[in-house]
Amino acid sequence: MKxxxxxxxxxxxxxxxxxxxxxxxxxxVLHMYTALDPNEAKVYIEAFMKDTKINVEWVRMSAGExxxxxxxxxxxxxxxxxxxxxxxEFIAGRKEGLLIxxxxxxxxxxxxxxxxxxxxxxxxxxFGAIGFGNNTNFFEKNKLxxxxxxxxxxxxxxxxxxSIAYPYTSGTSFTTLATLVQLMGEDKxxxxxxxxxxxIHHYNTSGSACVTxxxxxxxxxxxxxxxxxxxxxxSKGYPIKGTFxxxxxxxxxxxxxLVKGGPEPELGKKFIDWSLSKRAQDLMQVWFxxxxxxxAEVAAGATKASDVKLINYDDEWAxxxxxxxxxxxxxxxxx
Amino acid sequence: MTKTKRFVAYLKRIxxxxxxxxxxxxxxxxxxxxxxxxxxxxxxxxxxIFQLSFEDKGQFSLAIFSELLSKKYNVQPLIHSLTLGIAVxxxxxxxxxxxxxxxxxxxxxxKRFFNIMATFPIIAPPFMMSLSAILLFGKxxxxxxxxxxxxxxxxxxxxxxxxxxxTLTYFSTAYLTLYGVLxxxxxxxxxxxxxxxASKGKVFRSITLPLATPAIASAILLxxxxxxxxxxxxxxxxxNYTILATQAYLTIVGMFNMKGGAALAILLLIPSLIAxxxxxxxxxxxxxxxVTGKPSAxxxxxxxxxxxxxxxxLCLLLTGIIFLFYGMILFGxxxxxxxxxxxxxxxxxxxxxxxGWEFIKDTLLLSSVATPIAGILAMIIAFLVVxxxxxxxxxxxxxSLLTFAVPGTVVGIGYILAFNQPPLVLTGTAAIxxxxxxxxxxxxxxQTGIAELQQIDPSIEEASTDLGADSSITFRRITLPxxxxxxxxxxxxxxxxxxxxISAVIFVVSGRWNLITIAILGSVENSDLSxxxxxxxVIIVFILLALWLIQFLVNQIxxxxxxxxxxxxxxxxx
Numbered sequence: 017m018k019x020x021x022x023x024x025x026x027x028x029x030x031x032x033x034x035x036x037x038x039x040x041x042x043x044x045v046l047h048m049y050t051a052l053d054p055n056e057a058k059v060y061i062e063a064f065m066k067d068t069k070i071n072v073e074w075v076r077m078s079a080g081e082x083x084x085x086x087x088x089x090x091x092x093x094x095x096x097x098x099x100x101x102x103x104x105e106f107i108a109g110r111k112e113g114l115l116i117x118x119x120x121x122x123x124x125x126x127x128x129x130x131x132x133x134x135x136x137x138x139x140x141x142x143f144g145a146i147g148f149g150n151n152t153n154f155f156e157k158n159k160l161x162x163x164x165x166x167x168x169x170x171x172x173x174x175x176x177x178x179s180i181a182y183p184y185t186s187g188t189s190f191t192t193l194a195t196l197v198q199l200m201g202e203d204k205x206x207x208x209x210x211x212x213x214x215x216i217h218h219y220n221t222s223g224s225a226c227v228t229x230x231x232x233x234x235x236x237x238x239x240x241x242x243x244x245x246x247x248x249x250x251s252k253g254y255p256i257k258g259t260f261x262x263x264x265x266x267x268x269x270x271x272x273x274l275v276k277g278g279p280e281p282e283l284g285k286k287f288i289d290w291s292l293s294k295r296a297q298d299l300m301q302v303w304f305x306x307x308x309x310x311x312a313e314v315a316a317g318a319t320k321a322s323d324v325k326l327i328n329y330d331d332e333w334a335x336x337x338x339x340x341x342x343x344x345x346x347x348x349x350x351x
Numbered sequence: 352m353t354k355t356k357r358f359v360a361y362l363k364r365i366x367x368x369x370x371x372x373x374x375x376x377x378x379x380x381x382x383x384x385x386x387x388x389x390x391x392x393x394x395x396x397x398x399x400i401f402q403l404s405f406e407d408k409g410q411f412s413l414a415i416f417s418e419l420l421s422k423k424y425n426v427q428p429l430i431h432s433l434t435l436g437i438a439v440x441x442x443x444x445x446x447x448x449x450x451x452x453x454x455x456x457x458x459x460x461x462k463r464f465f466n467i468m469a470t471f472p473i474i475a476p477p478f479m480m481s482l483s484a485i486l487l488f489g490k491x492x493x494x495x496x497x498x499x500x501x502x503x504x505x506x507x508x509x510x511x512x513x514x515x516x517x518t519l520t521y522f523s524t525a526y527l528t529l530y531g532v533l534x535x536x537x538x539x540x541x542x543x544x545x546x547x548x549a550s551k552g553k554v555f556r557s558i559t560l561p562l563a564t565p566a567i568a569s570a571i572l573l574x575x576x577x578x579x580x581x582x583x584x585x586x587x588x589x590x591n592y593t594i595l596a597t598q599a600y601l602t603i604v605g606m607f608n609m610k611g612g613a614a615l616a617i618l619l620l621i622p623s624l625i626a627x628x629x630x631x632x633x634x635x636x637x638x639x640x641x642v643t644g645k646p647s648a649x650x651x652x653x654x655x656x657x658x659x660x661x662x663x664x665l666c667l668l669l670t671g672i673i674f675l676f677y678g679m680i681l682f683g684x685x686x687x688x689x690x691x692x693x694x695x696x697x698x699x700x701x702x703x704x705x706x707g708w709e710f711i712k713d714t715l716l717l718s719s720v721a722t723p724i725a726g727i728l729a730m731i732i733a734f735l736v737v738x739x740x741x742x743x744x745x746x747x748x749x750x751s752l753l754t755f756a757v758p759g760t761v762v763g764i765g766y767i768l769a770f771n772q773p774p775l776v777l778t779g780t781a782a783i784x785x786x787x788x789x790x791x792x793x794x795x796x797x798q799t800g801i802a803e804l805q806q807i808d809p810s811i812e813e814a815s816t817d818l819g820a821d822s823s824i825t826f827r828r829i830t831l832p833x834x835x836x837x838x839x840x841x842x843x844x845x846x847x848x849x850x851x852x853i854s855a856v857i858f859v860v861s862g863r864w865n866l867i868t869i870a871i872l873g874s875v876e877n878s879d880l881s882x883x884x885x886x887x888x889v890i891i892v893f894i895l896l897a898l899w900l901i902q903f904l905v906n907q908i909x910x911x912x913x914x915x916x917x918x919x920x921x922x923x924x925x
């Protein structure tokens with residue numbers, strides 16, 4: 017029995033030493049949720065910590081999860097910054113009253129028009145367009161032409177060979193849905209997706225997962241953002257070639273924002289300022305994101321806005337119609 | 352006795368029960384504390400979910416359900432989940448029984464090895480089996496590409512893929528339950544039947560099987576609930592075969608529709624509760640007290656060559672399949688880029704120990720705090736349920752087993768709803784993760800404890816009470832040592848579950864406290880298969896180390912106590 021008492025007290029000691037101090041929260045730490053890839057987020061956040069000597073504690077979640085989480089925590093917000101995700105998600109967040117405005121002096125010279133919220137509730141920091149990540153082996157082996165339009169995706173030879181995420185979990189897929197609606201009109205867009213559905217092998221939760229799946233040959237075509245196609249496909253060594261629809265494609269303005277009632281608003285503002293600086297925007301070359309700061313370097317081979325035909329994508333409309341479009345999509349597609 | 356008569360008898364018993372309790376303040380305080388914890392950390396979060404789904408503008412309303420059930424995309428997952436749950440529980444229990452029976456009753460070689468292999472899948476990190484299924488049978492898979500050269504195209508996304516990976520993951524639960532009980536069944540009964548001229552088949556059918564029935568029922572119940580609540584595998588492999596647990600998650604996470612997600616989860620609760628009640632009613636009619644407290648060594652062996660070798664072959668085949676799945680993960684974790692560049696590299700592990708180090712540290716710390724608390728609490732609950740009589744006992748049992756049936760996602764959301772506002776503000780702390788760990792999987796410990804205790808004749812404890820010991824002394828000195836095997840498996844289960852938890856904790860992790868499984872989810876969501884494989888291997892290694900440590904510590908405490916039922920062997924050997 018003596019020994020058991022020793023072990024129990026040792027155990028209690030360990031708990032006390034490790035857990036005790038952290039029950040309360042440290043003061044000069046910035047807390048954030050990020051929707052960026054964890055490997056990528058780590059690069060930026062560590063650079064920020066090095067530059068500013070501010071510590072950051074962060075959790076990675078998909079943009080939809082961040083939104084749900086912020087809603088659930090709204091009475092006792094745990095983080096100060098929401099870092100990354102398409103602007104439409106932030107517009108939905110603003111509608112829920114989860115954000116507070118901040119106009120960054122660093123971004124003021126170049127953040128114009130749709131690159132930020134009209135009242136500065138969210139701030140854009142990169143650009144990316146929707147495209148197709150194609151497995152080159154599949155196309156060579158079957159002697160097929162790469163898809164270069166939305167209509168191409170309906171071809172019977174792609175049956176059960178295309179993948180995309182659920183529009184209700186992924187910003188990528190919702191952007192695609194909103195793009196199609198804005199491009200074709202609502203009824204035709206849903207007719208189109210109904211036909212597309214028979215070519216879809218399966219839906220993912222994460223928008224960029226289909227790129228790797230295409231790389232692995234599980235599917236032939238993944239519909240995703242241009243930077244994900246490059247960062248997760250081509251540049252990693254997968255046999256992936258990106259193409260873009262000739263009818264025009266949608267895009268995202270990747271954003272970040274201050275959370276209403278967050279514990280460290282001042283540190284959060286510093287983070288937003290830093291994210292817009294040339295130094296931070298240069299770093300995004302590792303992920304082929306297109307920086308919004310005109311002085312920042314663009315990665316070689318990255319897809320710029322001028323490289324593809326863009327539609328006049330209305331993210332404000334997309335954010336405001338998010339719930340309705342998704343509900344309709346689920347009714348019609350049944351997934 | 353009719354039901355009403357029994358109910359009247361129960362009511363009549365209440366005053367005497369209360370009187371008995373008042374005479375034992377320790378027991379009374381214990382019961383009150385346990386119930387308080389169960390209420391706060393299981394009932395309250397669930398209540399919040401119920402409140403959310405049934406309340407409409409301050410009034411009780413069923414509108415959410417008629418809305419849910421009117422939609423095809425909600426009805427289909429319900430049917431899918433039930434079909435899958437039934438298929439997995441039957442197949443999983445069958446395989447678990449084959450292993451347990453082979454090891455306890457059949458004269459085959461390599462028992463230790465089979466025992467290890469049958470318990471091994473318990474420690475499978477979430478997503479791991481599905482990941483392995485893709486590495487093996489996907490289009491670039493080891494089996495489909497290199498061995499079969501694309502002759503057969505496997506359809507791993509959907510029902511069959513899920514059936515295989517869930518069966519391979521959850522049959523271990525059935526095995527552990529059945530192994531403990533088959534081991535504990537007194538062989539004297541079987542010997543007696545043999546002596547009286549029964550054939551070995553007859554002994555199996557009329558002695559072994561009926562005695563094992565409660566355990567089989569428990570096993571089916573456990574596997575069914577696990578399959579229903581499984582989140583990791585359907586996340587990856589469901590394809591277009593939508594499953595209720597992930598659908599509830601997607602509804603909450605993707606649609607920002609907590610109300611709809613909560614209601615889906617309540618739909619998911621109903622079949623689990625039905626299974627639970629069925630099992631209780633069925634089991635309670637069988638008497639299975641076979642352990643008298645005296646150890647018995649002799650054990651009959653099935654030694655007819657045909658039976659022996661066919662069972663041996665089956666075990667070998669199943670073991671081979673498990674080997675293949677785990678081996679693939681190990682191999683995959685060293686591959687540079689699966690499907691494109693198969694050179695071997697340590698890069699994935701470098702990533703795990705640099706980017707992932709914080710995750711590993713937190714996971715280990717939080718798990719080792721939660722494990723002993725959960726283990727002891729589970730044994731106390733099991734003891735109270737089986738041995739004591741007090742008002743509200745059935746309810747307490749139901750509540751403690753309830754967590755098993757609720758999808759983790761909903762527990763997570765429930766915790767956020769319940770503990771993000773005064774009086775109990777816990778979000779962002781280590782405490783909330785530890786609490787999820789403890790109460791999320793307490794059912795397993797309680798279930799094992801109950802199964803074990805029901806096998807032990809209460810007269811041993813009665814003797815202790817007759818000699819003047821009170822409930823707490825009897826529990827500590829008599830009951831606890833006798834259910835040490837169950838306590839071990841409770842500890843080990845909890846630790847493993849903590850290390851591999853995902854669906855509930857994903858909602859309560861914070862920047863300060865993070866978990867390996869969240870890192871795996873990140874890797875999997877981004878389809879970094881090799882990285883996820885490396886994380887999975889690291890989890891497995893740490894679990895093995897910790898299990899060894901638990902065993903070592905407990906041996907120290909017990910001064911090398913020899914375990915009567917040898918059940919802990921299962922855990923010793925993993």
